[in-house]
Amino acid sequence: MVRVLRWVFFxxxxxxxxxxxxxxxxxxxxxxxxxxxAVLTANHNSHLDALVLITLMPLRLLHRIRPVAAEDxxxxxxxxxWFSTRIIGILPIPRRRTTGVxxxxxxxxxxxxxxxxxxxxxxxxxxxxxxxxxxxxxxxKLAGRNPEVPVTxxxxxxxxxxxxxGEAMVVPFFLDVIVGEALRFDDGYEDFLGELRHRxxxxxxxxxxxxxx
Amino acid sequence: MFDIRHDVLIALGGILAxxxxxxVVTFALRTKLSAGIHRELNQRLQSWWTMVAIFAVAISVxxxxxxxxxxxxxxxALKEYLSLIPTRRVDRQVIxxxxxxxxxxxxxxxxxxxxxxxxxxxxxxxxxxxxxxxxAGETANFLRAMGTLHWGLMAMxxxxxxxxxxxxxxxxxxxxxxxxGLVLFLVFLTQFNDVSQYIWGKLFxxxxxxxxxxxxxxxxxxxxxxxTTTALALVLGPWLTPLDQPQSIGAGLIIGTAGFxxxxxxxxxxxxxxxKDSGSLLPGHGGVLDRVDSLIYTAPLFFHYxxxxxx
Numbered sequence: 001m002v003r004v005l006r007w008v009f010f011x012x013x014x015x016x017x018x019x020x021x022x023x024x025x026x027x028x029x030x031x032x033x034x035x036x037x038a039v040l041t042a043n044h045n046s047h048l049d050a051l052v053l054i055t056l057m058p059l060r061l062l063h064r065i066r067p068v069a070a071e072d073x074x075x076x077x078x079x080x081x082w083f084s085t086r087i088i089g090i091l092p093i094p095r096r097r098t099t100g101v102x103x104x105x106x107x108x109x110x111x112x113x114x115x116x117x118x119x120x121x122x123x124x125x126x127x128x129x130x131x132x133x134x135x136x137x138x139x140x141k142l143a144g145r146n147p148e149v150p151v152t153x154x155x156x157x158x159x160x161x162x163x164x165x166g167e168a169m170v171v172p173f174f175l176d177v178i179v180g181e182a183l184r185f186d187d188g189y190e191d192f193l194g195e196l197r198h199r200x201x202x203x204x205x206x207x208x209x210x211x212x213x
Numbered sequence: 214m215f216d217i218r219h220d221v222l223i224a225l226g227g228i229l230a231x232x233x234x235x236x237v238v239t240f241a242l243r244t245k246l247s248a249g250i251h252r253e254l255n256q257r258l259q260s261w262w263t264m265v266a267i268f269a270v271a272i273s274v275x276x277x278x279x280x281x282x283x284x285x286x287x288x289x290a291l292k293e294y295l296s297l298i299p300t301r302r303v304d305r306q307v308i309x310x311x312x313x314x315x316x317x318x319x320x321x322x323x324x325x326x327x328x329x330x331x332x333x334x335x336x337x338x339x340x341x342x343x344x345x346x347x348x349a350g351e352t353a354n355f356l357r358a359m360g361t362l363h364w365g366l367m368a369m370x371x372x373x374x375x376x377x378x379x380x381x382x383x384x385x386x387x388x389x390x391x392x393x394g395l396v397l398f399l400v401f402l403t404q405f406n407d408v409s410q411y412i413w414g415k416l417f418x419x420x421x422x423x424x425x426x427x428x429x430x431x432x433x434x435x436x437x438x439x440x441t442t443t444a445l446a447l448v449l450g451p452w453l454t455p456l457d458q459p460q461s462i463g464a465g466l467i468i469g470t471a472g473f474x475x476x477x478x479x480x481x482x483x484x485x486x487x488x489k490d491s492g493s494l495l496p497g498h499g500g501v502l503d504r505v506d507s508l509i510y511t512a513p514l515f516f517h518y519x520x521x522x523x524x
Contacts, residue, residue, distance in 0.1 A: 023292060025492055158296060161305070171309045172288075173494065174296035208487070 045160035150182035190202035305515025475510030
């Protein structure tokens with residue numbers, strides 16, 4: 001039942017809003033993974049980021065896609081928690097490792113073992129519109145524990161204009177999506193983070209978008 | 214529903230025949246052309262098939278459907294434009310207000326309120342949007358923001374809505390083909406002119422027409438296109454529009470020249486912004502803006518030419 005609701009929500013609400021009100025220009029769509037387990041990583045500007053990434057993937061994989069999100073924000077009240085976990089399908093994790101609680105990455109690892117496709121924002125928070133901030137370590141830890149899982153870097157542009165942090169009104173702007181070559185954890189946590197960062201910056205450069213000042 | 218005129222149906226049949234011939238020719242030439250060019254031609258043709266199908270349905274079902282269709286074209290073109298140009302963060306709300314001009318403008322078309330249709334954007338939007346920007350309070354790049362936003366509204370909404378206004382012009386002036394006939398004449402000749410300038414240019418192009426703006430455009434293409442388009446206008450004009458033969462020649466010359474200029478203006482704009490295509494919505498063509506560039510110039514000019522002579 002919830003699975004049907006989720007499907008209906010994405011087909012009738014999310015897709016029309018993202019494809020018509022906003023609109024996607026996707027480059028290198030063929031580099032997206034065709035099945036799970038896989039990790040999609042992107043720069044983070046807006047709540048719509050995760051919905052755009054879900055829209056990029058075929059509907060038959062919808063039930064497999066789980067955006068990894070902070071539980072203190074998305075589970076803060078019952079209605080939001082139901083909507084986030086059941087309809088959007090988020091995988092809630094604690095922002096910080098707290099003593100006595102399971103490592104946040106354990107739940108992610110289990111999901112990957114089930115063949116899920118995780119959406120992961122290495123910057124953690126949405127931050128300033130259209131500016132990329134430092135990557136936090138979580139993605140390196142996750143990739144290190146699941147070295148066989150491909151991590152696909154995706155650069156998003158335009159969502160910080162359409163719906164930035166702290167705004168409630170969506171203003172139509174085309175979104176540019178540039179998909180990069182997937183990478184796997186090879187040797188070393190720092191190397192992996194550096195390489196991921198490097199690829200994301202190369203994608204941003206490929207886009208060469210005009211400034212938003 | 215489907216109160217389509219006989220003449221319009223025949224004209225649509227003619228367009229269908231052209232597409233069939235173009236597809237057959239492209240298929241027949243598949244071994245003679247390089248793989249890259251053949252693929253591009255195929256992509257373009259496929260997009261043409263889709264565009265013609267949508268356009269045919271849009272102008273034949275009912276006026277309301279047509280208005281929604283042209284409003285959507287304006288919306289897509291304006292969104293593409295605003296996504297390409299530099300905008301300011303403080304102007305998010307102003308840009309939202311600018312988008313509201315689209316439904317308003319097309320509602321005015323629907324109510325056939327010509328007096329307001331013709332001043333909504335050139336007068337009211339022109340005066341009010343800068344006022345809203347003043348309230349936002351940011352003066353850095355103020356002139357750029359104000360100027361680019363208004364140019365976008367004029368081109369993508371004001372100009373293109375003239376195509377829609379052709380639909381609601383009094384039927385008795387053009388009893389044969391009605392408003393749909395006028396729209397078909399304008400849109401078909403504009404697109405035909407683009408294609409024929411391209412083909413004449415490919416075949417005989419020697420002298421560049423605007424080398425720094427668009428190196429591919431040639432004087433030979435411009436003249437060849439102009440002659441072909443005018444000849445076709447002479448045949449189609451008296452049948453689809455209230456224009457007589459000399460007036461149809463005038464319309465052909467206007468559409469041929471204005472189409473070239475519109476195309477060149479959008480090329481210059483894209484060159485300034487450093488982009489090749491305005492988007493990726495129409496495979497082989499680029500974005501919506503790449504397809505309606507000529508129409509931005511031909512629509513208001515053809516409208517006011519015909520309006521002055523007959524309405």
